[in-house]
Amino acid sequence: MDIRIIEQAVKDTQCDALAVGATYKKVGNQAKELMLSATAREVDSLLGGLIQSIYAEGEFKGDLGELLTLHPMGKLAAKRIVVVGMGPEEKIHTQVIRRASATATRHLQQTGAHQVALALQSEEFNLDFDESVRAAVEGVLLGTYTFTKYKQSNGNGRGITGINLLVNGASNTMLDQAMRHAIALAEATNFARDLVNEPPDVLTPSELANRAGTMAKQFGLECEILDRPEMQELGMGGLLAVARGSSEPPKFIILRYRGAPQSPGKGMALVGKGITFDSGGLSLKSAEQMQDMKTDMAGAAAVIGAMQAIGKLKPAINVTAFVPATENMPG
Numbered sequence: 135m136d137i138r139i140i141e142q143a144v145k146d147t148q149c150d151a152l153a154v155g156a157t158y159k160k161v162g163n164q165a166k167e168l169m170l171s172a173t174a175r176e177v178d179s180l181l182g183g184l185i186q187s188i189y190a191e192g193e194f195k196g197d198l199g200e201l202l203t204l205h206p207m208g209k210l211a212a213k214r215i216v217v218v219g220m221g222p223e224e225k226i227h228t229q230v231i232r233r234a235s236a237t238a239t240r241h242l243q244q245t246g247a248h249q250v251a252l253a254l255q256s257e258e259f260n261l262d263f264d265e266s267v268r269a270a271v272e273g274v275l276l277g278t279y280t281f282t283k284y285k286q287s288n289g290n291g292r293g294i295t296g297i298n299l300l301v302n303g304a305s306n307t308m309l310d311q312a313m314r315h316a317i318a319l320a321e322a323t324n325f326a327r328d329l330v331n332e333p334p335d336v337l338t339p340s341e342l343a344n345r346a347g348t349m350a351k352q353f354g355l356e357c358e359i360l361d362r363p364e365m366q367e368l369g370m371g372g373l374l375a376v377a378r379g380s381s382e383p384p385k386f387i388i389l390r391y392r393g394a395p396q397s398p399g400k401g402m403a404l405v406g407k408g409i410t411f412d413s414g415g416l417s418l419k420s421a422e423q424m425q426d427m428k429t430d431m432a433g434a435a436a437v438i439g440a441m442q443a444i445g446k447l448k449p450a451i452n453v454t455a456f457v458p459a460t461e462n463m464p465g
Contacts, residue, residue, distance in 0.1 A: 236277025326439030353445030401452030404436030408459030
């Protein structure tokens with residue numbers, strides 16, 4: 135997905151859909167007043183006050199995640215407008231922007247929109263603008279995530295291919311840095327999601343180690359994989375006992391990032407549980423619970439994903455990740 139920060143007049147922004155934000159504030163014990171961002175106010179003006187009119191009729195309230203779709207009928211270059219509710223004005227924070235961005239783009243992805251313009255972040259919020267941009271980008275990438283590796287394409291052509299973030303000061307280096315930071319974090323999260331979503335007969339301990347090693351090579355990390363003999367030498371009796379019931383060999387994955395090689399400190403350690411399938415061991419899980427037992431390696435996925443983000447962002451710290459990986463099967 136191509137994500138860009140642009141500075142362009144709202145009226146002239148060509149896209150399949152333009153998403154703008156709306157909040158509200160209380161003006162009495164019960165009454166509320168719709169609050170539109172500067173971009174949303176401009177859109178409302180171009181549409182002859184349509185958004186405020188719909189709000190007055192009670193068809194849109196501005197609640198977090200609420201969506202209102204409008205067709206501008208040629209008054210804007212955008213084919214449609216999506217007004218995204220962001221909840222009460224006094225509670226706006228980065229997580230609200232992240233969630234609103236995810237909700238809007240997930241909805242638009244299902245409607246067949248390919249090119250989307252997003253203007254949910256605003257200088258009017260009591261937030262650093264670069265943080266708002268980062269939250270919006272994270273919301274886009276996290277909200278549109280799907281795991282379709284084993285699904286046959288139905289050829290409907292749906293899927294967002296490009297996102298333009300409408301901002302003032304598009305040349306600001308800080309905003310570009312915020313976008314790159316957001317992309318690194320979201321891609322690492324989605325990499326972890328991919329690992330969790332794989333079926334357990336594919337993502338065995340050996341395959342988890344292989345993918346961790348491939349990622350480490352790509353992002354400049356050190357990777358060490360311990361096999362059963364090395365674990366026995368180190369006295370890893372607990373892990374080896376769990377692994378004894380499975381025909382799949384256990385692996386102990388170690389990932390190292392050295393961002394501060396001269397530091398005298400020990401750095402940070404991350405530990406992630408990597409049980410790639412958990413039948414329950416001696417006490418088998420019930421049938422209705424068994425299908426979710428592939429997710430017992432989600433801790434490992436989170437740690438491996440975190441190391442990808444660290445390798446991409448390159449902070450000035452030392453980090454070591456430890457991932458014991460095995461199946462837990464009846465002996």
